[in-house]
Amino acid sequence: MPIVFIPAQLKSLTGGVSQVEMEVDNVGQVIEQLEAQFPGIRDRLCDGDQLAPTLQVSVDSSMGTRGLRTRVAEAQEVHFLPVIGGG
Amino acid sequence: MKDFDYSAPTSVQEATTLLAEHGEQARMLAGGTDIIVQLREGLRDARMVIDIKKIPELMAIDYSAESGLTLGAGVPCYRVYENQEISAAYPALADSTHIIGGWQIQSRASVGGNLCNSSPAADTIPSLISLAASCRIAGPDGERDVAAADFCTGPGRNVLQPGELLVSIQFPPPTAQSSSAYERFIPRNEMDIAVVGAGSWVQLDESGSTIEQARITLAAVGPTPLVAQQAADSLSGQEASEENLAAAGNLAREVASPIDDMRGTIEYRVHLVGVLVTRTLTRAVARARGES
């Protein structure tokens, strides 16, 4: 199952849980399942029906290019990271 | 840049007439490397810019071992340091002119302009003072001479009165067993304003071991270039030893009255005076002995 890493700053919402395994196909479903388990977490990760513009999602070592539609496969890791600009 | 008129007189007479006519609103243009920047940045104002480069007297170099050097006020730096006779006779002057700006600046910037801009950090002025140069000034009432040491009166200010023009700088003929050196400290290796500068001249005795006389001048540690008289006097009749030169360097620190600014702190500048005076004395002594 994919493993979702809870950002350290949101662990207060998960009672200290830092990783959650869940049966999902994409990041949108990750958010839904997280919200179901840890109410309030969606607002911290999303802006309306989109990933918060200050965040990006990484699936294993790839940076998701499709926002909430970014696919997540078996045994992959999901991380929520700040967006990075480069020079 | 604000609007101004331009004139390029061909004689000193014509220039002083123009100056008299425009008074405070006239600015002299030699190499332009200070004045054009200052006009552009609004640091100085001018209604009339007088280009002095068409006046033959101001662009002339006249040197002989007997009579010394008369350097026209508009002569650009490169003509000084590329002149082997002048470089040999007045090494501190060559040192100074070779490190003002980069090559592009040296193609235009003049010693006279550097003097008239009268920056406390000017690189040529300590050399002029230590070489006992004197400044020939033309004005409505004719010509007068002022010692280089007396020329600057404050940051950006000098003895030139309205209507007056620097014509040339005269250097006494070099004597045997004498030499000079200028060094400045800058964080980069070129293209920088002196944090501290020091120009030293020494006259050795015939044996080359004893200093008969010395002159030491400092830049960027006061409102004008400063003469370190006591330090220079301390060397008279003394052996040109490492210890004595270092002691003079230490003594020179006493005249320094620098400010804290982005280029350095008071403490650092005072320290650098000691370092640079010692280094320039050492180099001047070596040159006087023909060692470098």
Added chain:
Amino acid sequence: MSSGNGSYRVIGTRPRRHDGAEKVTGSAIYGNDVQLPGLLSGFILRSPHAHARITSIDTSEAEAMEGVFAVISGKDFPEVADKIADLGEGAVNLSYLSDNVMAKTKVLYKGHAVAAVAAANVHIAEEAAAKIKVEYEVLPSVTWVMDAMQDDAPLLHENLCTDHMGEKDEKPSNTAVHMHFEKGNVEEGFAAADVIVEREFKTATVHQGYIEPHVSVADWTTSGRLKIWTATQGAFTARQQTAEVLQIPISKVVVTPCEIGGGFGGKIAVYVEPVVALLSKKCGRPVKITMTRADVFEGSGPTPGSFMRVKVGATSDGKLVAGEAWLAYDAGAYPGGMIGPGCMCVFSCYDIEHALVDGYDVCLNKPHTSAYRAPGATQVAFAMEQVLDEIAEQLGICKLEIRQFNAAKEGVRRVDGPVYPRIGLVECLDAVAQSDHWNSPLEGENRGRGIGVGFWFGCGLKSSVNASVNHDGTVNLTEGSPDIGGTRTSIAMQLAEVLGIDTFDVIPQVVDTDSVGYTDVTGGSRVTFATGLAAYEAGLDLQKQMVIRAADLWECPVDEITVEEGEFKGAGNSASFKELAQQLFKDGEPLVARASVAPDCATNGFAVHIVDLEVDPETGKVTILRYTAVQDAGKAIHPSYVEGQMQGGAVQGIGWALNEEYYFNDDDTMDNASFLDYRMPTMLDVPMIDTIIVEAANPDHPYGVRGVGEPPIIPPPAAIANVMSEAISKRFYDLPMSPPKVWKALSETS
């Protein structure tokens, strides 16, 4: 170790660049070189104060001047929603962006634009600007990050409250964002450590220092189309930002990216574009504004100054077991600085089981910060690499070996979570160990040698290209990546490699936003990687089309056509790409391909630099004696331009280490806004910069390319600081390590 040509025909060679002749003869057109009929010149009036409320602006006298065509100020700009826009590389709050382009109610830094004039020439524009009467109510200001975080600090934004990943404090603050990362359990980690080193560090604000000032030309035509020619790292982001600030559809804007005189991250945000656009709209003539050099320092985006506390623990064998960092970075006048990557990079070079990082993005009265080559990473490397050296010193371990022992490698998890794929740090460190430089003797007093390590992500983002085959078999390649360092050629080489043709059989062009698909900025070390990937894919498409057409031409089944090194064969026929292209031109539709990509991987670049230096103990001045930059390029497409990135980044880093800084007066205005006083390295301040290119192929690129632009700026301050300790037994925790500071440290010993 340097790249050989391997099995490639084109890749790894060093052809001249396609745009080279124009650039060495002066005929290349940069933004300032654009001339249009009726072109006016503009000038921007800027705030003399670091922080002030604008109480009134009277432009009447300026408008009345002869030769003045238009005057604008903040009130001429449309209201912009407080909304965050995704700019591809990073996100921006549009109201902040608009306010930064032209102040509306408050000025937040000296140099903040308050009004602008278009006139017959720049002198009149400047004189007119001086006649604009702006009244200010001067407010208390703050320019040091730790001061700005205090409760009683002057507030820049009355409604700004600290955001903790989506949760906001109630009380207003200059701290815009707090970030927090954890991995493992640091308390446990430190408990297991035999040695712990904790230090505090400060770095000054520095500027990218591109030689070309910001410049833009706008022509708001009567058709309603806004045409912009500008110096930008990304025409599409310039288009989007300009459209958003002006509240017009992006389809109304076309941006032509001119040749660009350096960017390094500083030419991504718009500064001048919306201003010239509004001036042009107002007077109906095209308008150009070129920033003065002082404007560039004071009114564009330098990169953050910082305060950092870093603590690292290791066991007696040198294994790093725990790391903790507390980082506060300048955001400048508006939120949104470089703290994210700072947090993510502080421990990114090493395998540390337990780590914790807190980071703060802090507003203060300096220009809004921008990216500068690996933004945020150079600061943390300066801290982390020194702490690591001190651990090595305490444990008596070789400084290279402790890095080799702890180096990040495939499978190592970073503090921000992701696990590295194949990376090349170990190979870089091994290359150091084997290098002539590392193994050569170094003698003399006040001299030392040391190393520093840096990591940068390198991103993919979006790129598009079009490739059209000419009837002589050459290929026109149009792309949207402004070429700042030879990328036309490094992209063209990848297309040439696929097609089996020569570099100069590809004719690359960088075109405007109407003429190619969306392309993100030239930044993030992405162009040779991502736009190169698009060119590669366009090449594959062309080849596929030609196989089908060759089968038709030679009357054989498609699967009988083979292509090897550009040679098409089938049914007893054979033709090179160029020959076949010429035949096909007479035989049906033109051959055209396009490709667009959005690679989702980071390219993960590492750099290790070796420095020898000498300190003059009398003046505190540092002379760099010898310098070697080692870097994993994945695959060097054009080795000369890879070396160029490494050398240029190294020298920028040397400047950052030794002299560069924004020097602020007591009234928080910048005192050294010129090249003379900002003191970037001249040619005389540096030695030759030797390079060693390591090639640990990036698995996510067909040729193995990794981004190379950013990593080389990261190690220099760290490496130089480490060598200072070797040379004079002094550690420097503040940047820059300028002569007065070095002398002061030395004088305190004696």
Added chain:
Amino acid sequence: MAKTVLVTTTINGESTEFLCKPRESLLEILRNKLGMTGSKEGCNNGNCGACTVLIDGLPVDSCLVLGVEVEGVEITTIEGIADIGQLDPVQDCFLEGAALQCGICTPGFIVAARALLDKKPDADEQTIRFDLSGNLCRCTGYDKIVRAIQAVQESN
């Protein structure tokens, strides 16, 4: 308003006349009046060398020269360095040695390097670095620029 002045000068071997106001710099004249945009504006106060041209064979920052000053002189700009269809060896070596990245400082470097090589064909590395320290480059780290100039020396 100041008087407009007619200036007659020689640029890249061609006799040229232009009208200017005294406050206009040579750089402005070249770029805005004569369409010679190869000389670049980097700082407009003599600190970067991007606007370097030769006046009577000497390198100067054209931003620090007034247009009215160039009456009767001979000016060489980057546009006059190459022959028709034939790059100068300095240009050739810059290209071959990848001694440019963004290219904005390149015209100034090439003009100054040409002057240096004409005057001191055997300049050593230290002399090259000293004499060209008035030209700033932010992209290359200078290594390949120095090597390009050395390559010109080697080809002679």
